[in-house]
Amino acid sequence: MSVHLAATALSAAFLGSLVEAVEALTIVLAVASVRGWRPAALGTAAGLGLLALMVAVLGPLLDQVPLHALQLVIGVLLLLFGMRWLRKAVLRAAGVIPLHDEAAAFAAGTAELREHRSRLDWLAGLASFKAVLLEGLEVVFIVIAVGAGQGLLVPASVGALGACGLVAIAGFALHRPLARVPENTLKFAVGIMLSAFGVFWTGEGLGVAWPGADLAIVGFAALFLLVAALAVAARRRPIEVSP
Amino acid sequence: MRTLAGIARELIGLFVDDGMLAIAIIAVIAVAAIVASLVPGITAGIVLLTGLLFVLFANVMAGG
Numbered sequence: 001m002s003v004h005l006a007a008t009a010l011s012a013a014f015l016g017s018l019v020e021a022v023e024a025l026t027i028v029l030a031v032a033s034v035r036g037w038r039p040a041a042l043g044t045a046a047g048l049g050l051l052a053l054m055v056a057v058l059g060p061l062l063d064q065v066p067l068h069a070l071q072l073v074i075g076v077l078l079l080l081f082g083m084r085w086l087r088k089a090v091l092r093a094a095g096v097i098p099l100h101d102e103a104a105a106f107a108a109g110t111a112e113l114r115e116h117r118s119r120l121d122w123l124a125g126l127a128s129f130k131a132v133l134l135e136g137l138e139v140v141f142i143v144i145a146v147g148a149g150q151g152l153l154v155p156a157s158v159g160a161l162g163a164c165g166l167v168a169i170a171g172f173a174l175h176r177p178l179a180r181v182p183e184n185t186l187k188f189a190v191g192i193m194l195s196a197f198g199v200f201w202t203g204e205g206l207g208v209a210w211p212g213a214d215l216a217i218v219g220f221a222a223l224f225l226l227v228a229a230l231a232v233a234a235r236r237r238p239i240e241v242s243p
Numbered sequence: 244m245r246t247l248a249g250i251a252r253e254l255i256g257l258f259v260d261d262g263m264l265a266i267a268i269i270a271v272i273a274v275a276a277i278v279a280s281l282v283p284g285i286t287a288g289i290v291l292l293t294g295l296l297f298v299l300f301a302n303v304m305a306g307g
Contacts, residue, residue, distance in 0.1 A: 079268050083299055084260045090303045195299075199292055202272060206279040208288035220292065227296045231303040 005214045009152040012193040013159035016142040019186050020135040021167035027131035029171060035124035043128025051136040062144070072205025075198050078145045082194025089188035090228050094235035099184055139164065142190075146197055192228065196220035261306065267298040 032040035062070065091097045139160050147156030199220045203210055210216035271294035279287035 076269075076272060079272070079295065080265055083264060083268060083295070086299065087261065087264055087302055087306065090299075091306060094303075096306070195295070199295060202275070203288045203291055206276055206287055206291070208279065208285060208291070210288060211285065223292065223296060224299070227300050228303075231300050234300075235303060 002214060005217070006152055006155040008193065008217065009146045010155040010159040012146045012190060012197065013143050013156040014163045015186050016190040016194065017139045017160040017163035018167060019183055019190065020138045020142075021164045022171075022183065024131045024135035025167055025171040028128050031124045031128045039125035040128045043125035043130075044132050046125070047129045047132025047136060050133055051140065054137075055140060068205050068207070070205075071201045074145050075200070075202030075205050077141070078194050078198030079202060081141065081145070082191050082196075082198050084191075085187050086191030086195055086224065086228055089184050089191050090231050091235070092184045093188060094232045096235055142194070145194065145201075188228065192221050192224045195224050261302065263305075264298070264302045267302065268295065271295055271298055 028040050028044055031043065065073075088097070092099050143153065143156045143160045147153035196217050200210065200214070200217045212219070271291060274294065275287045275291035278290045
């Protein structure tokens with residue numbers, strides 16, 4: 001395991017998990033502010049418990065899968081996941097679609113919960129549970145995707161846990177959603193990193209011997225950055241109307 | 244049941260948001276796999292990388 005690859009896996013997992021943790025925290029805070037901390041905490045604990053169970057059961061199975069098959073499957077999933085993020089981040093950066101607004105998401109979440117005031121608290125707990133489970137699954141996927149295949153699960157897990165811990169501390173200290181996190185910039189960066197990892201693993205899975213071995217990932221990231229930047233510029237350009 | 248269906252839909256949505264992008268990515272990987280089985284060396288890698296960069300650019304230009 002090379003140091004630069006471990007650092008890349010750690011930072012990709014950290015940045016990707018940061019975005020997911022901020023999104024989960026927004027829902028949990030919305031639940032807590034409308035229905036109180038009890039259903040929010042119970043839903044969060046249930047979501048984290050189910051996630052831990054899934055990782056404990058499915059994690060050891062990764063060792064049973066042949067390396068090339070694992071690299072190919074993870075590479076394909078990374079490309080689907082990473083390029084989806086990158087496409088959205090490019091369209092948001094170009095102003096084609098609106099930026100994701102955590103304050104608006106918080107307001108929408110609280111409004112939806114207030115509409116169901118007569119219902120039991122379990123509905124609020126379920127909202128927390130679903131947010132933690134879904135965003136947590138994305139974090140687990142990011143960790144497996146950037147970590148599995150070359151023994152990078154430890155640095156990727158450290159990056160993800162660091163991000164989740166940081167967001168949890170900041171969110172619960174501030175008691176409001178982290179609206180100032182530059183989410184689109186993070187998604188842009190993580191989309192590029194995940195797509196670069198995706199090309200590398202898919203190629204390895206297909207038997208391609210990349211020049212420079214894992215250093216090629218840096219080159220792929222540079223090319224994705226270049227194309228994404230060109231796409232942002234091209235979409236921003238105003239349409240010229242001929243006389 | 245509706246909640247479970249919602250969770251399943253969102254799980255699929257993690258990987259497939261824009262259907263055309265997902266199909267194009269899979270198509271490029273399929274072409275690269277065919278090339279890899281026919282031509283040894285780096286050719287399949289070049290097909291994969293350039294194909295995916297083109298797909299990203301074309302999808303952004305067409306999307307929104």
